[in-house]
Amino acid sequence: MILVTGGAGYIGSHFIKKYLDAYPNETVVTVDDFSEGHREAVSYSSRIHVEQANMGNIEAMVALLKHYSVRTVVHFAASCYVGESQQNPAKYFQNNCVHTLNLFEAMARCDVREVVFSSTCATYGNPQYLPMDEVHPQLPINVYGSTKLMTEQALRAYSIAQGWSYVALRYFNASGADESGLIGELHEPETHLIPLVLQAAQGKRNAIQIYGNDYDTPDGTCIRDYIHVNDLARAHISAIDYLRQHPGGEVFNLGTTTGSSVLEVIDVCEQVTGLTIPRAFAPRRPGDPPVLVANADKAERLLGWKTAYDLPQIVQSAWRWEQGARYPSSKTASATGSPRQI
Ligand code: UDP
Numbered sequence: 381m382i383l384v385t386g387g388a389g390y391i392g393s394h395f396i397k398k399y400l401d402a403y404p405n406e407t408v409v410t411v412d413d414f415s416e417g418h419r420e421a422v423s424y425s426s427r428i429h430v431e432q433a434n435m436g437n438i439e440a441m442v443a444l445l446k447h448y449s450v451r452t453v454v455h456f457a458a459s460c461y462v463g464e465s466q467q468n469p470a471k472y473f474q475n476n477c478v479h480t481l482n483l484f485e486a487m488a489r490c491d492v493r494e495v496v497f498s499s500t501c502a503t504y505g506n507p508q509y510l511p512m513d514e515v516h517p518q519l520p521i522n523v524y525g526s527t528k529l530m531t532e533q534a535l536r537a538y539s540i541a542q543g544w545s546y547v548a549l550r551y552f553n554a555s556g557a558d559e560s561g562l563i564g565e566l567h568e569p570e571t572h573l574i575p576l577v578l579q580a581a582q583g584k585r586n587a588i589q590i591y592g593n594d595y596d597t598p599d600g601t602c603i604r605d606y607i608h609v610n611d612l613a614r615a616h617i618s619a620i621d622y623l624r625q626h627p628g629g630e631v632f633n634l635g636t637t638t639g640s641s642v643l644e645v646i647d648v649c650e651q652v653t654g655l656t657i658p659r660a661f662a663p664r665r666p667g668d669p670p671v672l673v674a675n676a677d678k679a680e681r682l683l684g685w686k687t688a689y690d691l692p693q694i695v696q697s698a699w700r701w702e703q704g705a706r707y708p709s710s711k712t713a714s715a716t717g718s719p720r721q722i
């Protein structure tokens with residue numbers, strides 16, 4: 381069986397859904413401490429075994445890995461806000477590095493040696509050339525990126541020293557929502573651009589704050605490579621197959637190779653919603669590189685993977701989610717049932 385850490389989170393929940401769709405006879409187990417994740421994101425199917433625990437709890441993880449005879453860990457659980465990581469580095473080193481090393485210790489004790497890891501384009505830092513391929517220097521300029529780079533390095537060390545097989549997937553900007561309406565993006569607080577723009581469109585926020593309009597980009601705002609969360613999810617399924625067939629370690633960028641500025645994203649949101657979106661310029665956000673755009677040729681070549689969604693389709697799916705079946709807004713209000721505590 382596969383174990384998914386952080387399966388109640390945004391990307392983890394989309395991966396689980398795609399995995400269950402791809403393998404109708406399989407079940408998965410997810411471990412989530414529900415500090416950020418939503419129970420609704422994993423409660424729609426009896427094929428998801430939900431275990432409430434922190435993946436940094438070695439004894440709990442050993443018990444779980446044994447109980448479910450886990451072969452492969454797909455590791456999403458992490459703190460993931462660039463801005464917060466600058467303000468509270470300790471939280472990021474603790475959650476993303478220390479807890480992950482504890483998870484690896486539990487895996488080592490159970491002889492589980494296969495990992496698909498959620499890494500990030502934030503490990504690259506400021507672009508030295510564009511689009512960025514996997515051999516681009518990794519010089520992160522924010523704490524979040526540093527913690528993910530450290531985990532990549534730990535995986536490489538486990539692979540060399542202990543024969544583990546892993547694939548690290550460097551996501552560019554995950555966005556959009558599954559068409560089912562069952563799952564989507566809801567961070568509390570929300571910090572990501574597309575949901576914030578769509579909430580401004582609905583009048584739930586006064587205006588979208590644009591962090592910096594003096595970058596060295598054509599319109600002065602930051603450029604990112606927005607990729608649909610289901611495109612990311614599918615890549616993980618290919619990554620599991622890949623690492624089982626190719627022992628050792630590999631890293632892949634996951635992006636669309638198309639960059640969009642903050643102002644361009646707002647324009648697309650206006651087109652999709654048909655609404656005027658109030659906006660205001662604000663200072664730069666510490667830790668933001670001006671441009672991040674992927675070269676994803678390697679994933680296409682070796683994983684046989686390609687993106688299916690462009691930015692208008694991403695925004696369309698996010699808009700349906702924002703208007704519709706979104707989880708109840710507070711995690712406490714959303715608590716239904718109580719997964720087994722271990
Ligand atoms: N951004 C912005 N206003 C916001 C949130 C984000 O201008 O309220 C910008 C941010 O500075 C970055 C881009 O939008 O250039 C994407 O940010 P997001 O937080 O969505 O993802 P990140 O790139 O940090 O992973």
